[in-house]
Amino acid sequence: QYILAIETSCDETAAAVIKDGTTIISNVVASQIESHKRFGGVVPEIASRHHVEQVTIVIEEALAQAQLQPSELTAVAITEGPGLVGALLIGINAAKAFAWAHQLPIVGVHHIAGHIYANALVQPMEFPLLALVVSGGHTELVYMKEHGHFELIGETRDDAAGEAYDKVARVLNLPYPGGPHIDRLAHEADEAVAFPRVWLEEDSYDFSFSGLKSAVINYKHNMDQRGEEIIAAHVAKGFQDSVVEVLTTKAVRAARAYNVKQVIAAGGVAANKGLRTALEQAFKQEGIPFYVPPLKLCTDNAAMIGAAGAKMYEAGVRGNMMMNGRPGMELKSWI
Numbered sequence: 001q002y003i004l005a006i007e008t009s010c011d012e013t014a015a016a017v018i019k020d021g022t023t024i025i026s027n028v029v030a031s032q033i034e035s036h037k038r039f040g041g042v043v044p045e046i047a048s049r050h051h052v053e054q055v056t057i058v059i060e061e062a063l064a065q066a067q068l069q070p071s072e073l074t075a076v077a078i079t080e081g082p083g084l085v086g087a088l089l090i091g092i093n094a095a096k097a098f099a100w101a102h103q104l105p106i107v108g109v110h111h112i113a114g115h116i117y118a119n120a121l122v123q124p125m126e127f128p129l130l131a132l133v134v135s136g137g138h139t140e141l142v143y144m145k146e147h148g149h150f151e152l153i154g155e156t157r158d159d160a161a162g163e164a165y166d167k168v169a170r171v172l173n174l175p176y177p178g179g180p181h182i183d184r185l186a187h188e189a190d191e192a193v194a195f196p197r198v199w200l201e202e203d204s205y206d207f208s209f210s211g212l213k214s215a216v217i218n219y220k221h222n223m224d225q226r227g228e229e230i231i232a233a234h235v236a237k238g239f240q241d242s243v244v245e246v247l248t249t250k251a252v253r254a255a256r257a258y259n260v261k262q263v264i265a266a267g268g269v270a271a272n273k274g275l276r277t278a279l280e281q282a283f284k285q286e287g288i289p290f291y292v293p294p295l296k297l298c299t300d301n302a303a304m305i306g307a308a309g310a311k312m313y314e315a316g317v318r319g320n321m322m323m324n325g326r327p328g329m330e331l332k333s334w335i
């Protein structure tokens, strides 16, 4: 089974070929970060234009690297949502055109299911499983009884973890996207500014990061008022320590309560070194197997969409030529 996967939900134009849902044959990502950097974030209209220019190129490149003809493919998997509507539509229309031209079935994939299934490209997923999804737009704990089953047990009530990283990075005058820069600075620091941890209700698996973000902004403001220089590395470490401690503690509590066989991390913030180390140590202590994909599969890519699309295809899920971008699409079980 060969799946051609396409991903254009945000600011990377990506295509990949995945064999049997588990093996990457090719994985092409055209990043637009350079074009959005000077605006300090993703500009939707610019994103759409880049996708238009790049989408055919990355599809051809993915097929060329895989040394496959379209006729050898089983299906086309495409990110249906959530994401920027204009960006999603470019990928969906490219996928529909390709599927139509080569008479292939098409499968619409949820972007976050993709982030979770990036793990299937690294090791077999074992159920019941707990996924900690931490990305630019999402912070969630997802319980999975089996393939294609998703139960949202906790989510952020305000900012996503990645969003908080990017906003704090802005306060520190770091380039977009700020996550990797804060991560690097945090590791250089020998001291941390004390910032609060937001736990919410005692039994809650939800998250909240906007208070932490405000605490960082207030700290900078107060220091400015006093004419004192902030030390970016100490702020970065204080912020990261808070995010990592809350994410890790809640993931451990959920893994225990749901008695899972495996815990996985997914999404762009799962590329964070501090978080990876903390989760690895915590679950080692718990005696629960923990996995996180290599950095390249944590941030947006099409291989992960192919991995999820393959499982959906196997389960009989099919899209059609009426498919549209679904910017607010919810993560639903497909079984």
Ligand code: ATP
Residues within 6 Å of the ligand: 010, 082, 083, 111, 115, 134, 135, 136, 137, 138, 161, 162, 163, 165, 166, 177, 178, 179, 180, 183, 267, 268, 269, 270, 271, 272, 273, 298, 299, 300
């Ligand atoms: P979503 O997946 O929720 O739709 P998205 O696709 O924009 O959002 P991703 O590409 O999964 O998000 O992740 C991007 C986010 O990951 C950015 O906010 C970025 O700052 C963050 N990020 C990337 N690397 C790191 C890192 N090393 N540490 C912390 N954050 C990171």
Ligand code: MG
Residues within 6 Å of the ligand: 010, 011, 012, 300
């Ligand atoms: Mg991105």
Ligand code: FE
Residues within 6 Å of the ligand: 111, 115, 135, 136, 267, 268, 299, 300
């Ligand atoms: Fe993403």
